[in-house]
Amino acid sequence: MEPLRIHTGLVYPLYRANIDTDQLIPKQFLKRIERSGFGQFLFYHWRFDDDGNPRKDFTLNNPKYQGTSILVGGDNFGCGSSREHAPWALQDYGFRVIIAPSFADIFKNNCVKNGILAIPASEEQVQQIVKKAESTQYTLTVNLEEQVVTDNEGLELHFDIPAYPKEMLLNGWDEIGVTLNYEDKIKQYELAHK
Secondary structure, three states: OOOOOEEEEEEEEEOOOOOEHHHHOOHHHOOOOOOOOOHHHOOHHHHEOOOOOEOOOOHHHOHHHOOOOEEEEOOOEOEOOOOOHHHHHHHHHOOOEEEEOOEOHHHHHHHHHOOOEEEEOOHHHHHHHHHHHHHOOOEEEEEOOOOEEEOOOOOEEEOOOOHHHHHHHHHOOOHHHHHHOOHHHHHHHHHHOO
């Protein structure tokens, strides 16, 4: 995974509460076992009609949001079934950061394990960001080391993150990567216990 230290990106506002994992990546696309290639199916039933044509009424299809990498959503983002495919789809599409008033716990943990930073923010802060992102192409800078989100208009949103997921994201480690940090000790143990 790519380390996430300071990320500046275009904001995509999707201010809806209870966006669940089946809306993020519908069940019919869960048959693949690799982590890549899921971005094309992100929000599939919202982005495409029954014939697979892009819907003009879904904002992610608007050229204004092409290249977006920061998603701002509503309360209880990522609820529903525990499917790691949801962060895979978000990440493969290009999202590195999600900001919402709250997240489903399993989804938030799956985000960290797949290199996505999920930032909780107050309802007021989220609405402020959404309003700006709906009216213009709006970018934010997320500084994970300093735990702050800023824009060029004076926004300063501080956020909390526990030390372990912060370290994973800063270093681009998934849980296998964390384990590999102890590779020498594992080899020593294996040699000592043949």
